[in-house]
Amino acid sequence: MTPTQLQNVAEAADTIGQLLSQNDLAGASAVLTPLTVPEVVELVDRLGIEDAAIVYRLLTKGRALEVFEALSPGTQGDLVQALRNAEVTTLFAEMDPDDRVWLLDELPASVAPRLLRGLTRQERDLTSGMLGYPQDSIGRRMSPEFVTTHPQLTVAETMARVRGALDSAETVYTLPVTDRGRRVVGVVSLRDLMGATDDALIGDLMNGDPHIAVVSEDAETAARRTTDYGLLALPVVDGEDRLVGILTIDDAARILKQEESEDAARQGGVEPLRRSYLSTPISRLVRSRVVWLLVLAVGATLTVQVLDTFEATLAQMTVLALFVPLLIGTGGNTGNQAATTVTRSLALGEVAPRDVLKVLSREVRTGFCLGLLLGLLGFAIAGLVYEWHVGLVIGLTLVAVCTVAASVGGMMPLAARAIRVDPAVFSNPFITTFVDATGLVIYFLIAKAVLGI
Template identity: 45%
Template structure:
């Protein structure tokens, strides 16, 4: 059966068919189907899963979908589920949960799990401390490899990961890490200090989670040690959590770059009103910004009345300029996100994008000259061509630098979205066009 049939099976109350469908699907497919359902409907197939599989499926869900599913579970099932979650996944769910849900979850936890979850929630929002796992296996640097392996076998089951083993000295101060593979292949008498990598990157628990996750992708780490202000080990950022952080950050940036506020939860279950509200604010702002274009056109009304043919090319010019600015803005936001440029590179980015814009404008002007000369006077074709070169250079410079200026002002660069850059370039592009027309045509 295909995954799209689960809803139909529930509608017809074919519980045997539902159970058969669940047996043939991986966890992420089941999670996607549950995210499309309301709490009452989702609980039915969820309760048919085995305990371990149910936990795996639950952790595949996004926090809003987890909260919705929990609302449909009775207290015993509710308590078993949240108790079995990893502390970092539990904290991630509660990060966006209403106070009522948070209190219900924390009150149902064992003292140890409650303490770990509360500790994670105590770190600043957006910090790596909120998403790290405190369930890790660390080893004293004084051990030989044989003793270290025996300790891993004895205590490793309680850790979320044992492939990266933090090595600590007295006071739990981090020395470095050792890989389990190296321990397994080494002689048992080898000192652990011979295998430790002391140059491994580390982050503080209060550092940005997104920056830590991107550091992991740059350094190809499976796990990243997290320390406090005194270099004491407090947790690990695991690779799967890092990928979720980057996915969430990229999703948010994509929404902002398209002129929308980000939302959480499965697209197919998010309400129409919520989606409209996420987009309406930006559209209203863009309408206000677009009045600049109207004002510029009105200011040059006399020029248009004298040479009406100029109006034919307004859509072409503002569309081209807007697209050039949007391309540069998107490239700049991406380069900032992955650390390829910094705010100190502002002058270099301006110079680089100006040259890119000039090249693009020259190529488009060559085509525009031919097209314009076919329909209008050659002098107007010259106006269009010159305007294309200048507008493209200006648009690329504006689009490339606005995200850097936003970053310097501690504003999310994605907020300076492509639609916002496009609207600004539209208005200024018209000024360039009409100014060029006045100069070339002696108006």
């Protein structure tokens, strides 16, 4: 969509919001009719869920399914809960098995059995099989609808298989090659098949050392591998190397989008939103933030206690109070920087918990360099403006705080990953709060030592 179209969608959303508040369904329908499917999707992402459900009902049946499939799983979940049972059952039956599992993951557990009962036996088995794999594993995100070929088949025989599966298979552009025991022995691309003679054997054409995922593997890791190597599809195997599914690159991109959104949110101390920002009610925005804000505020009472302990020192030298925000702010920033870099590297698979000592050594050195630089500046400026004793306290504190903050900031994401928590959960605000209290203790200890109070 072009910027002009986006502008139109924004205006259409406002108009439809007004029309619906006046119960003018015919008017709303007239606004909807000229919009393309992607435009309707954008529009739904700008409406509250009640309005979105009405818009959905105003669509013709074919368009409704197309729109539904293009919505994010979170929006699908909210929409399903706003629609009637009969509507949902029809919709659910028409979805692909992987999209169905994704949707079920967004719904209360009690809804699943009812929806599954509405499926044909075969569809139900495919879907239930996927639901058996662990949360966040690639088993729940792969597609169980694939076409395979065998090393001893010819290109012509394989092409016939492909033609027979055009309507059902998730992809026909990358085919896993399996042996008699359903074990993956290679992959072959449709492009390779088209470039070969009809009687060429798959065994001679295939890539015999393909990328593969194990069904219990973390979905994000498998998705990242798929996009990193530009694989159109990644075969997924069970514990005995038998093919059980395939992850296509578009599904990989969808997984990564959701993971990136979660990481970005947690890095800022927010719970990820289920739906788009504009369509999320204020009450949900508040809920997505309040828990972390409270946790952090409770953590911050530590700083009150630290300052309370040193109140006598403070009363004696009020000038020390002036630098508190600057010092803890700098500590927090240094910690954030380290945490941000390491969290991203973890997400990209560049570092792992086993690299803990390497990371620690790098962050100690980086933090020390940064602290030295800022500390010299702080010493000079505070020394000139106030007095050189104060300058010395500020300078030394900056060196110590930056070193500690970078080390803690770099270690936290690794510690989180080691105990199997999302590294982004020990988010920047969390580190800031921790570093704040530590920084204050360091500050006052140095002040007492240097100033002899």
